[in-house]
Amino acid sequence: MSATDVTDRVIGEDGSLAEYWVPARDARSEEMVVNMGPQHPATHGVLRVAVKTDGEVVLDCEPMIGNLHRCKEKIAENLQYWQFMPYTDRLDYLAAINNEEVYARAVEKLCGIEIPERIQYIRTIVAELGRVSSHVFSVGVYGLDIGAFTPFLYCYRERERANSLFEKLTGGRMLYHYYRVGGVARDLSDEWIQECLEFLDIVEEKMEEYNALTTWNKVFRERTMGVGVLSREKALAYGITGPALRASGVDWDVRRDEPYGLYDRFEWRVPVADGRHGTIGDCWNRHWIRAQELAESIKIVRQAIDKLPPRDPKLTPSSMYQPYVNPNVPRILRGPKDAEVYVRGENPRGELAFYLVSDAKNAPYRCKIRGPAFSNIAVLPEISRGYLIADLVAIIGSIDIVLGEVDR
Amino acid sequence: MTATEIGGLLRERLGDKVLEVHDDALSGWVKVERAAFVDACRLLRDDPRTQMEVLHSLTAVDRIARFEVVVHLCSIAKKHAVALKADTASRDDVAFPSVTSVWPAADWHERETYDMFGVVFEGHPHLRRILLPSDWEGWPLRKDEGNPLEYHGIPGIATIRGLEEAHRAQQAVERAEKYGGAAPAKAAAKPAGGSPPAPGGAPAAPGGAPKAPPMPGGAPKAPPLPGGAPKAPPLPGGAAPKPPGAPTPPKPPSGGGAPPLPPGFKSPPPKGDAS
Numbered sequence: 001m002s003a004t005d006v007t008d009r010v011i012g013e014d015g016s017l018a019e020y021w022v023p024a025r026d027a028r029s030e031e032m033v034v035n036m037g038p039q040h041p042a043t044h045g046v047l048r049v050a051v052k053t054d055g056e057v058v059l060d061c062e063p064m065i066g067n068l069h070r071c072k073e074k075i076a077e078n079l080q081y082w083q084f085m086p087y088t089d090r091l092d093y094l095a096a097i098n099n100e101e102v103y104a105r106a107v108e109k110l111c112g113i114e115i116p117e118r119i120q121y122i123r124t125i126v127a128e129l130g131r132v133s134s135h136v137f138s139v140g141v142y143g144l145d146i147g148a149f150t151p152f153l154y155c156y157r158e159r160e161r162a163n164s165l166f167e168k169l170t171g172g173r174m175l176y177h178y179y180r181v182g183g184v185a186r187d188l189s190d191e192w193i194q195e196c197l198e199f200l201d202i203v204e205e206k207m208e209e210y211n212a213l214t215t216w217n218k219v220f221r222e223r224t225m226g227v228g229v230l231s232r233e234k235a236l237a238y239g240i241t242g243p244a245l246r247a248s249g250v251d252w253d254v255r256r257d258e259p260y261g262l263y264d265r266f267e268w269r270v271p272v273a274d275g276r277h278g279t280i281g282d283c284w285n286r287h288w289i290r291a292q293e294l295a296e297s298i299k300i301v302r303q304a305i306d307k308l309p310p311r312d313p314k315l316t317p318s319s320m321y322q323p324y325v326n327p328n329v330p331r332i333l334r335g336p337k338d339a340e341v342y343v344r345g346e347n348p349r350g351e352l353a354f355y356l357v358s359d360a361k362n363a364p365y366r367c368k369i370r371g372p373a374f375s376n377i378a379v380l381p382e383i384s385r386g387y388l389i390a391d392l393v394a395i396i397g398s399i400d401i402v403l404g405e406v407d408r
Numbered sequence: 409m410t411a412t413e414i415g416g417l418l419r420e421r422l423g424d425k426v427l428e429v430h431d432d433a434l435s436g437w438v439k440v441e442r443a444a445f446v447d448a449c450r451l452l453r454d455d456p457r458t459q460m461e462v463l464h465s466l467t468a469v470d471r472i473a474r475f476e477v478v479v480h481l482c483s484i485a486k487k488h489a490v491a492l493k494a495d496t497a498s499r500d501d502v503a504f505p506s507v508t509s510v511w512p513a514a515d516w517h518e519r520e521t522y523d524m525f526g527v528v529f530e531g532h533p534h535l536r537r538i539l540l541p542s543d544w545e546g547w548p549l550r551k552d553e554g555n556p557l558e559y560h561g562i563p564g565i566a567t568i569r570g571l572e573e574a575h576r577a578q579q580a581v582e583r584a585e586k587y588g589g590a591a592p593a594k595a596a597a598k599p600a601g602g603s604p605p606a607p608g609g610a611p612a613a614p615g616g617a618p619k620a621p622p623m624p625g626g627a628p629k630a631p632p633l634p635g636g637a638p639k640a641p642p643l644p645g646g647a648a649p650k651p652p653g654a655p656t657p658p659k660p661p662s663g664g665g666a667p668p669l670p671p672g673f674k675s676p677p678p679k680g681d682a683s
Contacts, residue, residue, distance in 0.1 A: 066539040071548055073524070109434065236461045236484065239513030252484045340435045342480050342491060344464070355480070357469055366549075370465040370480075378516040407539060 029055035036392070038067050044141075045403030047396070049380070056388045061381050065374075068407035076367035081107045081333045082181050084367070089175040091352070091371060092405040094137055097130035097166070098347045099405075100179035105260065106343035106354040110335045113182045116326055118309045122184055124262050125304045126169070128297045129196065132203060133162035134348035135294045136210075138400050142287055143214045145397030146223045146390075151213040158203050165199055168192055181333060183325025187316075193305055200298050207294060215284075215291055224287060225278035228383045228395035235281065238379040241372050242350025243293060244399055247273045247285040254346040266303045268296045283398035290400070293348075334362050349373050349400055371405035409488045411436025414458060421451055437478070437491035442504065445477075445494040449510045452481060452492070459483045460490070463507070466517035468525045470551045474498050475527050479507065479514075496527060506531035524549040 037048035046067035052060040072091070076084045088103040089096035101123060108115065115123075140155025163173040169192055170176040170185060178185050214220050230240065235248040245252060253270040255263040271292035273285040317324055335358025344353035350372025357366040376399050384395050409417075415429030415438045425444040430437050440448045452460040460481035469476045475496045482489035496502050506529035507514045518529040519538040526547035529535055536542060546553055556564045563571070 066537075066541070069539045074548055237512050239463050239511065250484060257484075257487050258489075336434075340437075342435060342465075342489075351464070353465060353480070355465065355467060355478070366469045368465065368467040370467075374516065374520075375513060378513065382512075 031059065034389070044396070044401055047377070047401065047403055047406070049392070049396070051389065051392065053389060056390075058384050058387055058389060058392050061384055061392065063377050063380050065377070065403070065406050068403045070408065072408045073367050073369060076364055076369075078363065080362045081111070081335075081364065085179060085181070086175070086177040089177060090404055091369065091408060092134075092347060092349060092373070092402045093174060094402055095130045095134035095348045096175050097126050097178060098134075098345065099352060100176070101127045101261075102343060102345035102347070102352045103354055104179040104181055105345065106341055106356050107181050107333065109343055110339065110341045110356050110358055111181070111330075111333050113329055114326060115182065116312060116315055118312055118315065119183045119324065119326070120262050121304050121308045122188055122324075123179070125188070125196070125301055125308075126166075126178065126184070127261075128300045128304070129162065129165070131297045131348045132200075132294060132301070133159060133166070135290050135297070136162065136203065138348070139210050139214060139287065139291050139294065142397045142400070143220065146220070146394045148214065148217070148220065151210060154206070154213060155210060158199075158206055161199050161202065165192070165195060168195070180323040180325050182329035183315075183323055185323050186320075187311065187324045188308075193308075196301070197305065200301060203294070204298055207291070211291060215288055221278070221284060223391075224284035224394055224398065225282055227283045227387060227391045228398060229279050230281040230379065230383045232281070234379065234382060238382070239375045240350070240379060241375065242347065243289040244286050244350065244376055246271060247289045248281040249273050249275070254344055254351055258344075260345060262304070263300070265307070266300050268299050268303075271296065283394050286398040286400070290348075332362055334358075334360055335364065336360065344370070347372055349402060349405070350376055352405075369408055371408060373399075373401040373403075373405045374408075377401045377406055409458065409486065409490075411438060411490050414438060414452070414488075414490050417455065417457060418448055418451065422448060435491065436489075437493055439493040439495075442494045442496065445492070446505045446507055446510065448492060449479065449481075449507050452490070453510055457486075458488075458490075459485045461485070463511035463513040463517070464489070466507070466514055466521060468521045468527050468549075470525065470549065471495070472499070472551065475502060475504075475525055477504055477521070477527060502527050503530050504528065506535075508532055523547075526550065 031052065031054050034051045034053050035048065036051055038046040048064040048067070050062045050064060051058055070090075072087055075087060079087075085100060085103060088099040091099045104123075107113075136155050137159045140152040140159070143149075143151035143155075166176060166178075167173045169188070170178040172178075230244065230248050232248045232250055235245050235250060240248070241252075249272060251270060251272045254260070256270055271289050273280045273289060277288070278284040314327065315324065335356070337358070337360040340355065340357045342353060342355045344351045351370070352372055353370035355366070355368035355370065356364045359365040377396075380396065380399065384392050387395070411431040412429060414436075415426060415431070418438055418440065419426045419429075422440065422444050425441045426438060426448075427441060428439040430439075438448075449460075452458045460483050462482050462484060463479060464482050465478075465480040467478055469478060477494055477496070479492045480489065481492060494504070496504055502525075504527050506518055508518065508529075509531065515532070516538060518532050519535060521527050522529060522532075522535055523537045523539050524547060537544060540548070544559070546556065555566045557567050558564050
């Protein structure tokens with residue numbers, strides 16, 4: 001598709017999509033550069049996009065990042081391994097618990113710490129609950145991006161419940177610091193597990209509501225189907241990960257293909273775009289993958305709660321101020337000399353990875369954070385050329401970035 | 409495939425340009441010569457046995473004598489991953505071949521590495537800073553990089569600490585004078601907000617503009633007083649431009665924007681706009 005055309009789409013009653021290109025003479029006037037952001041509400045934070053437009057048509061754009069840069073990698077070099085854990089919350093602050101999971105796994109691999117089985121189950125439960133909480137938010141806020149305010153409020157209702165659930169467990173509603181090297185901060189109580197199951201019931205019931213308001217809504221489909229198409233080849237070449245990659249038809253999920261934790265013990269599937277609705281790799285599919293992953297994560301949490309091993313008296317801490325960790329974790333963590341690990345995990349927005357280089361000190365020599373949103377947003381110019389300015393907002397929203405992780 | 413197998417595969421094609429193959433429980437990586445880096449990348453991507461179609465991450469590590477550029481690759485089809493490394497020639501000669509021609513994903517990662525380490529990727533289409541402002545000076549993740557003293561009139565942490573120290577010393581001297589030669593160390597330990605205004609119409613202004621000259625990193629503990637006979641209000645050294653008896657500048661409302669710069673603190677000349 002050239003930049004001289006805009007797309008026109010017609011959706012049949014059965015959801016099938018016919019699309020054709022029409023010359024957009026009426027949408028074009030003269031070239032100018034428009035700044036979107038950094039305060040634009042549809043940019044999920046402080047993203048600034050410089051857009052070269054011709055009338056309503058986007059000729060080119062460039063994301064300008066760095067407004068939220070805190071040089072976390074330098075901070076990590078100056079803190080002990082365990083001290084950096086709360087800082088990882090601030091990367092992808094909508095799914096803080098998943099960041100902690102990856103960092104904890106990286107440090108544990110480097111220092112050779114084993115995790116008791118019950119703690120692994122607890123970690124799986126909270127990590128997948130974090131994904132539910134994050135995807136509920138993403139599904140709702142994507143409606144907000146393209147002008148539907150109601151689904152956001154509906155989804156935020158459940159997000160609030162998830163926040164309260166996390167608050168009961170960790171003390172924080174958004175930034176948790178729940179993981180410890182070798183374990184977690186505290187054990188799950190039976191009461192909390194009951195509340196968690198009730199929460200899952202509610203989300204499962206309300207998912208139909210979300211899908212009716214967004215996914216299958218005719219206006220929503222017309223705004224998102226066929227827009228921002230990211231081909232399979234381009235997605236791989238640009239290092240896209242997460243739901244955006246699976247929406248381009250690539251069957252890849254680190255949880256399944258490079259199994260870590262306990263994910264190989266549960267029955268779940270990886271949703272991949274199959275082209276039955278919309279175009280493979282368009283905004284609608286990215287949204288639809290997220291909505292499906294919500295259901296899969298709920299499945300995993302339920303199974304993990306079912307299989308949760310009984311409490312081990314050896315693990316029970318001596319006081320309520322002690323963390324619930326493997327008792328063999330050394331008091332001072334030191335990595336081996338001249339060693340490095342590269343550990344990645346599937347976060348709600350893609351693959352987060354930590355590259356830790358150790359020089360036998362109690363702080364990492366180098367800590368590289370590979371944020372998924374950083375790689376994903378880099379493809380924005382490629383997939384937005386030729387679409388309208390209003391579509392650009394839909395494309396940014398469908399990539400689902402969190403600037404805390406882009407800028408680090 | 410393990411890193412050993414991938415290293416062997418590269419040795420077949422590149423010979424002794426493969427410098428080191430490392431494979432253990434923690435990590436697997438292959439180190440090649442800098443000149444062969446792009447070739448090795450292209451081989452790994454195109455060889456049907458490796459099929460590294462995804463560049464997962466590209467970064468650098470400061471090895472003091474040189475910079476080590478590390479690329480983490482993974483294959484979706486083959487479900488394996490490896491890291492490929494190469495060194496820059498030295499700490500000063502930081503040129504490194506760009507792999508944007510192999511994976512477009514390297515574009516932003518190389519810009520970030522340039523931003524943080526100053527490694528210059530040759531062949532990158534538009535190598536410039538990405539996270540930091542374009543007029544920033546220095547390479548933050550280098551091991552010898554200190555805290556900047558200021559940026560566009562915003563004092564850095566070293567400057568702020570120096571100012572705070574000078575401010576506390578100033579207060580200690582004021583108290584010692586008012587209460588008849590109390591030990592400055594003891595007086596300085598008191599909270600700054602609790603001190604009554606000094607006579608002479610120039611009270612100690614907690615939170616206001618510090619009167620000490622900004623000495624980043626090297627603020628004097630006990631400011632030398634001219635002639636050894638302190639007058640009210642005492643001034644540290646002769647450098648503070650505030651004359652005795654001058655009205656105190658009004659205290660800025662809390663939370664209302666950036667605090668005013670202390671007197672004598674010069675803003676740098678305005679630089680060109682970020683372009």
